[in-house]
Amino acid sequence: MTARAQVAGGVFAALLTGCSGSSPADPGEIPYDRLSDYGFFVGPLSDLEPAQGVVPYRVVSPLWADFAGKARFLVLPEGGRATFDAAETWSFPSGTIVVKNFFFDVDRRDEGGKARIVETRLLVREAGEGWVPYTYVWDEDQTEAYFHAAGDRLTIAYIDAQGNDAEQEYIVPNTDECDSCHARDDRTRLLGLATPQVNFEGLLGDGTTGNQLERLADAGVFDGPLPPVQDLPRFSDPFGPDPLEARARSYLHANCSHCHRPGGDAAQAGLDFTAFDPDPLPAKLGVCKEPAAAGPGTGGREYDVVPGAPDESILVYRMESTDPEIRMPELPIRIPHAEGVALVRAWIAGLDGPGCGGP
Ligand code: HEC
Numbered sequence: 001m002t003a004r005a006q007v008a009g010g011v012f013a014a015l016l017t018g019c020s021g022s023s024p025a026d027p028g029e030i031p032y033d034r035l036s037d038y039g040f041f042v043g044p045l046s047d048l049e050p051a052q053g054v055v056p057y058r059v060v061s062p063l064w065a066d067f068a069g070k071a072r073f074l075v076l077p078e079g080g081r082a083t084f085d086a087a088e089t090w091s092f093p094s095g096t097i098v099v100k101n102f103f104f105d106v107d108r109r110d111e112g113g114k115a116r117i118v119e120t121r122l123l124v125r126e127a128g129e130g131w132v133p134y135t136y137v138w139d140e141d142q143t144e145a146y147f148h149a150a151g152d153r154l155t156i157a158y159i160d161a162q163g164n165d166a167e168q169e170y171i172v173p174n175t176d177e178c179d180s181c182h183a184r185d186d187r188t189r190l191l192g193l194a195t196p197q198v199n200f201e202g203l204l205g206d207g208t209t210g211n212q213l214e215r216l217a218d219a220g221v222f223d224g225p226l227p228p229v230q231d232l233p234r235f236s237d238p239f240g241p242d243p244l245e246a247r248a249r250s251y252l253h254a255n256c257s258h259c260h261r262p263g264g265d266a267a268q269a270g271l272d273f274t275a276f277d278p279d280p281l282p283a284k285l286g287v288c289k290e291p292a293a294a295g296p297g298t299g300g301r302e303y304d305v306v307p308g309a310p311d312e313s314i315l316v317y318r319m320e321s322t323d324p325e326i327r328m329p330e331l332p333i334r335i336p337h338a339e340g341v342a343l344v345r346a347w348i349a350g351l352d353g354p355g356c357g358g359p
């Protein structure tokens with residue numbers, strides 16, 4: 001059974017039981033040594049079949065993570081509800097846990113087939129602490145995942161698109177590193193569980209189709225009714241049918257804005273890749289903006305984004321690079337995301353220019 005198929009199958013259990021939150025986790029005991037101690041899943045752990053009150057969800061614009069698949073769940077404490085906010089993320093009661101599982105297809109020719117789960121990340125809303133990150137690393141047998149504060153380096157074996165045996169490295173961050181992406185203005189934040197990321201129509205976390213935000217509301221997540229979803233902010237599916245600019249903005253938001261926004265880890269670079277403002281100052285997206293620092297990170301190019309000229313744009317140079325000093329996102333390992341680079345290239349090629357004007 002595959003992680004994804006099981007997530008889909010498990011949905012009905014979670015929805016039909018009405019989901020008022022029922023994680024048996026005892027806040028005083030967190031972090032447990034073993035993932036199974038939380039009681040998130042029923043049946044064999046690797047089926048990721050959610051227990052009652054464990055609500056699966058998807059985001060429209062996921063973070064690219066070197067071919068990893070993800071299965072995400074929201075777990076409210078007994079009787080707990082979230083207070084909705086249209087702008088970004090919502091307020092959650094203490095004891096809320098958000099769960100994100102990372103898995104890899106064993107055979108890349110068979111997407112959605114047999115998968116190996118490698119890591120399960122948690123953000124736990126703790127009284128007086130805000131969101132606290134924990135992570136669990138799965139054993140080879142896929143029977144249990146163990147608490148890991150110190151990070152790890154795993155080798156993932158798989159069959160590549162041509163049918164050959166292949167391997168890739170996978171880095172489990174240590175829990176201090178979670179905040180390089182999740183913290184803003186020194187507070188740990190949710191990144192994907194946010195209104196514009198879940199206000200989409202399509203294939204949902206439970207394997208059915210519909211509007212993800214409405215589905216969360218139906219599952220009893222919120223303490224009041226939602227405004228009509230068509231009036232709420234939404235991001236585009238980066239590889240869906242929306243106009244190119246909206247798709248590129250959504251992609252840059254998901255993959256870059258956790259660092260590149262005011263208060264983020266790379267705020268000093270002066271870029272803001274959030275996709276909230278439909279009509280931002282072009283320089284915030286790097287258009288005709290000179291880089292903050294000269295040096296190898298520019299590839300000898302003058303501006304972050306040169307309208308009409310992806311090959312003159314530092315942004316593209318850094319997304320395509322595999323050099324640890326240069327590549328973006330700035331992470332220990334990262335395989336450049338071919339589709340993401342192609343999308344950003346197409347967006348830059350289509351910007352009105354040409355060029356950034358002369359002296
Ligand atoms: C490279 C940046 C990055 C790092 C490092 C990172 N995350 Fe995340 N994380 C994200 C992004 C972006 C999302 C939202 C998109 C998604 O769900 O795919 C996210 C989503 C999550 C979620 C789902 C809730 C949410 O915020 O939407 C959890 C739980 C989570 N991360 C836990 C962790 C933990 C624990 C660590 C450290 C062990 C960690 N993350 C490290 C970028 C990062």
Ligand code: HEC
Pocket residue numbers: 180181252255256257258259260265266269270271286289290291292293297304314315318319325328329330331
């Ligand atoms: C984990 C944090 C992190 C993420 C995620 C990240 N960056 Fe960066 N980025 C940085 C830091 C820190 C700098 C400044 C130091 C440097 O230039 O290397 C930077 C600098 C840059 C610069 C040079 C900007 C300037 O004007 O000086 C560009 C362009 C850039 N990043 C593009 C991107 C793109 C595109 C993405 C997403 C695909 C991305 N970054 C994701 C941390 C990050």
